[in-house]
Amino acid sequence: MRFPVGSWKKQRMIFHPAPYRPPMRPFAVVVFAWEGERVLLCDIPGRGWTVPSGRVEPTEDPREAARRESFEEAGATLGCLHELGYFELCSRGTRRFVAAYTTRLMEKTCIPEGTESRGCRLATLSELADLYHVWDPLMERLFPYSLEVLRLAEQDRAD
Known part of the structure; x- marks a missing residue:
């Protein structure tokens, strides 16, 4: 499956x-955490509404970073993380990779104090175009794809 090329910063x-x-360790992660038909978004200063995301610490595995960032930015506890793929960011001859996961939102508590997040909410696919900080053809395809991959993974586990 091919996806449109997007841009970020x-x-x-x-x-x-x-x-x-990817040919190298991802420097960051993004998490598409679903509760039913709605995805978790966080309001991050300088970005706006975005899925939980952040850097992978030197001692962390990307999956650990995904869980940590989701808790820090949204107070979220995640279900089984399913690998969605990798974003490749290219600029002036450099390449960096971001690991992407899809999962179920298992529990939501208060956002921890001291976090950069100003809040969080759940959004339907139809609300994303008006909310998401960078809405382009890539994101328009990726959100439904992340829900489809999650459903297929859950179906495989049930069989």
Whole structure:
């Protein structure tokens, strides 16, 4: 499956669906956490409404970073993380990778004090175009794809 090319902070953004493996360790993660038909968004200063995301610490595995960032930004506890793929960010001859996961939102508590997040909410697919901080053809395809991958993974586990 091919996805449109997007952009983020003057970088070209290419999405490679799983089972793609990047040539280097991802520097960051993004998490598409679903509760039914609604996805978790966080209000981050300087960005606006976005899925939980952040850098992978040197001692962390990307999955650990996904869980940590989701808790820090939204007070969220996640279900099983399913690999969605990797974003490749390209700018002036450099390449960096961001791991993307899809999951169920299991529990939501208060956002921890001291976090950068100003709040969080759940949004339907139809609300995203008006809410999401960078809405382009790539994101328009990626949100429904993340829900589809999650449903297929859950169906496989049930069989």
